[in-house]
Amino acid sequence: MNYDIIEHVKGTSLYVDDLKVPAGTLHAAVITSPSARGKIIASNFTDLEKQNGVIRIITSQDIPGENQIGNIIPDEVLLAVTHVDFIGMPVALVIADTAETAWRAAAEARITIREDEPVTDPRQAYAAGDIIGTERVFSCGNCASAWKQCSHIIGGTVESGGQEHFYLETQAALAVPQETGKLRVFSSTQSPTSVQKVIARVLDWGMHRIEVDVLRLGGAFGGKEDQATPWAVMASLAAVLCGRPVKLVLPRKHDMVMTGKRHPYTSDYKIGFDSDGKILAYEVMFYQNSGAAADLSTAILERTLFHTTGCYYIPNVSARAACCRTNLPPFTAFRGFGGPQAMFVIESALFKASRSIGIEYYELQKRNLLSEGNSFPYGQKAEHCRAGACLDTAEKKYRFASIFDSVGKYNSKNTVHKKGFSVMPVCFGISFTNTMLNQGYSLLHVYQDGTVGISTGAVEMGQGVNRKIQLIAAAVFNIDPGLVRIESTNTSRVANTSATAASCGTDLNGKATEQAAEAVKGHLRAYCARGGMADPFTGNGKLINELVWKEIVGGAYAARVTLSAHSHYATPEIYFDPVTEKGHPFAYHAYGIAGIETSLNTLNGEYSVDKVMIVHDLGRSIDAAVDVGQVEGGLVQGIGWMTVEEFAFNVQGRILSNNCSNYKVPDISSTPGSIEISFLENAGNEKAVFGSKAVGEPPFMYGIAAYFSLLTACLSRKEKAEFYNSPITPEKIITHMYAEEKMYEQQRPDT
């Protein structure tokens, strides 16, 4: 059960837009570029300033510090100066007495732009040499000589689409000037320290003058790892310039065009097998559509390379990847962080190869499955590899063989209605690939009445990190979790935090909390020992009696024993050398397997995901209900990415999927008919707190099975309808199914 579930159910939990604003609060709206690429010639902003209710227009010229928000690479301005790089790029701010007035005025702004031809195709950007950072290469073994040993060599191209985060709470911030030149900022961000740092840079202030507070987010999914920052900086800039509190909340339709999404990828591969279907060599080039600025693209590209081989062992690999700059909003972190894109390519390669070699796709997956001690192309070895254990458990528990059998029988009897069944094994590296970010903090107070308050670097976004941290502290003290409160994430209480991301919120901040609680427990133990009391913490599973606990704490306070601790945890033993592209970047890997059964009507392309069966390796679960929620949520989001969520833009760089009616997220009728989840048994993990494993992102990639399940159904009607271009929408299915007829092509409306 989640920490704030009662508030959620009652509807009393607060988000930034719900906070009571101080009297005199102003509202900001953003004036954005109408063109994807060009030079700014003129604008009518001074006219807008005369409108009723408009207080002020803010442009780049009003910025006291640096006009720069780039995180990894300083290549992104807060407000455009001379050029615009994508439709929706912020150019200026309207500050008004109401949000309605501000957004209405912003909509009336006219910017004259001398337009250049925009680039939206990553291959075109690559050909023109317009890449962000450098091209990266991960390799192992020797592909060149391995090709000669191959009995089968197959090549292909794979496309995967973008994905809108669709967090229910859109981007939002409220900046409130304090006395003594300080600013308090409420932001819907996964990364309070990044927000604090960039506000300081833009205002030319010390970080100690900025307090960022985060109560909870109404969903984030990576969309607020880096891209919550500009809005908080804009609100702060306006608050300082106007000397009043300023609030900025993006309306959904603006959020959908102004913010970045999952990166679309286009990739070319070549894969070689021996006569038994063992992969000998794999060569791949990933073209990442990065959008107009770096944002987190280079880190995401790196994770793509780390997950090149998916859940398989491949002895000879040569993987190249480049961030290709295009005139679209900067694409950003999204659950899986480049990993899913890589895994879709290797699965496509196996699927396609299975057809030309004549060995079943599932059989190829099994023959190449990662096993204990196998090396990844980046040098780390698979230790405590659970890929095989998950697969064996799933095969037995769900009887995959009989499902393949019944699907085959169904398809041989039916012509129009077809079924598919596919399996997706997942192996996901846990740790930020940038070693520096793998640190967490906890500040723990036991109050003199025995209640406990904890602040950490972790941000609650619905994933249950607060619940897990509450349970960890309660378990160390052996007290009822109801005595433990988790406070907001606040940069004045806990500093220099990493984003809550890479699925390691609990690994890092939960571990720091365990350490902090152990420290206070040590003091309490020593106090008891001094007083001749028996050790109260050896309760063999039974909670300490609450009255006894309160008496010990009260007594310790009276004896001037410290009841607070501040603890820092940095993941040990991880490193990565970006020159050799080798190292041991991950503390461990998370494993799991999913089987997905689908039904397809081959006449109209309508389909359903009927049944999902999962065995997931969670280590020892800290809260099973939270973990089931994460597996289900990740799965459905992954299925959405692979099936119905079609992020669309045109050659002018205009996002066409810009509201809920033309962008479909999975709803109750498109989620699976049944989802069975079992946790791998006896699966501890010495590398993370309480033997647990990170669970936030890995289940996302189970969704890939939905693609191949549906493709199997298509191909059982029409052999030639093969395509590797996600999402597999009903429209695409029909187009490929009836490609020769051409009738659907001709009827498609212009965009």
Ligand code: MTE
């Ligand atoms: N679950 C919910 N409900 N909402 C979210 O925004 N984000 C996901 C995952 N699960 C998310 C979620 C992503 S992208 C990550 S990295 C992890 O949660 C982050 O939290 P953790 O590190 O505590 O697992």
Ligand code: LUZ
């Ligand atoms: N963010 C990041 C991430 O900065 N580095 C990572 O490795 C990562 N991985 C997953 C999600 N977010």
Ligand code: MOS
């Ligand atoms: Mo998650 S993409 O690491 O926020």
